Amino acid sequence: MPPAALETEPRAPPAPTPAEPPSTFVKVALFVFFVVTRAAHPMLIDFSKVGGKILYARDTPIFMNKVLTIVLMNLAGLAIDGMEGVRMCWRWENLKVFGPIGLVYALGDFLEMLSLSGISGDVYQVLLQTKLLITAMIVWWLKGQRQTSLQWYILWGMFLATSAFVLVDHGDNADGKLGLGVVSVIMKVVTSCYVAVLSEKYLKAFGNLPIYAKISGLSGTWMIASSLVCFSEDKVRNDGFFANWNEITWLIVASFIIKSVSTLWLLQVLDSVQKNIGEALAVIVIYVAEVFHPSFDKTFELTGFLLSVLVVMLVQTYLSAPKAPKPGAEAPKPFAGGRIHLTKLVSVEDKGAPLLQGVDAKLCEAADALPAGAFYGVVSGSRPVVGNTDAGRKTRCQLVALGSGGEGFAAGQPLSVLGTLRGPLPSGASPDEKQWAKDMASAKEQFATA
Secondary structure, eight states: HHHHHHSOOOOOOOOOOOOOOOOOOHHHHHHHHHHHHHHHHHHHHTTTTTTTTTOOTTTTHHHHHHHHHHHHHHHHHHHHTTHHHHHHTTTTHHOOOOHHHHHHHHHHHHHHHHTTTTTTTTHHHHHTEEEEEEHHHHHHHOOOOOOHHHHHHHHHHHHHHHHHHHHHHHHHGOOOHHHHHHHHHHHHHHHHHHHHHHHOOOOOTTTTSSSHHHHHHHHHHHHHHHHHHTTSSSHHHHHHHTTTHHHHHHHHHHHHHHHHHHHHHHHHTTHHHHHHHHHHHHHHHHHHHHHHTTTTTOOOOOHHHHHHHHHHHHHHHHHHSOOOTTTOOOOOBBBTTTTEEEEEEEESSSOOOOEEETEEEEEEESSOOOOOEEEEEEEEETTEEEEEEETTEEEEEEEEEEESOOOOTTOOOEEEEEEEEEEGGGGGOOHHHHHHHHHHHHHHHHHHOO
């Protein structure tokens, strides 16, 4: 074929290069940053109190943080996409979807400041862990999704541990403010659980919209609702908006901005399990910081410290416990009519596809055909794995080890396929991060109940 003909032939577009996953150092740094931001925010509000009372108008930092957030997001849109980026922040389609969600977020902020005016930062963070129990009740009521007996025992044990921590922390100083603070935190948790469902639904549905436009859309009604509450306070009307403001108050505003803006980005790197563990670890960080910082009138009590550690351990135990199957979910089926399928790994490629945070798949070639779709099994008789078979080549698969530790995969090792988790995806598509997370969770349930 002449050279001219070669130049005119259509060429297939190059395959998209997958985004390089963050290094372990970056992920650890982001996790530490997440824990610090979750701990610093209630501590700053605690630190701003004078004689145990908030002297500035309680909701002024919320209003100011939303004003600055809108300005920052519009500047981000201008820097990234020019005037079109600014216009995207104010499109009606954006505002009508994310505006109502901003109203619910505003209610959560109001309840947060109300609760922290009556309780300390460590008690607030401990009580936030009741979100796991409240979420379990909400999904049971709305979706019929049950918890296992073990999960319920852990959740109620966590509730008792948080209650004990509150009683130990306040002792004989419990008063009406404590009761109001506790009720406000519980209402804040319910609000957060509800708004988390809404946010996840619409943030994913509008995936083509830049993150700065989404945050700006949320912040508009968030700011309006905050202003109604803020300017109805007697302190604002009588003494002015900035009465009793100081450097700490501005730090609280900055903390609000960092917490709300960074969360949406950090959760793209940290999975939900790491998020919940990070928020639980913030309990210990706050407790230790308030004990050793001279500005806080708190003495170390071994009982309170051990209870805070117990809450963290119960959170991690709950997240690691086997989950009940979802209503109507298809149960995994044994492969080949109930028989264990034995084969051998012929080759293993170390450069597997990045799947989840900290999880890499190994590209493996088996001696025999593997079940279509996703499967679970063991390598070398003891290493639990979950795999996904290549739609175009039945002997090729991606394998992921479940759990940590142990040796890596190697050619020549036996692979026992115990069952299938699902069939192949439509059009032979490869599973994305979310699908891998589901397959791994389903495989862990099978091993737990085996």
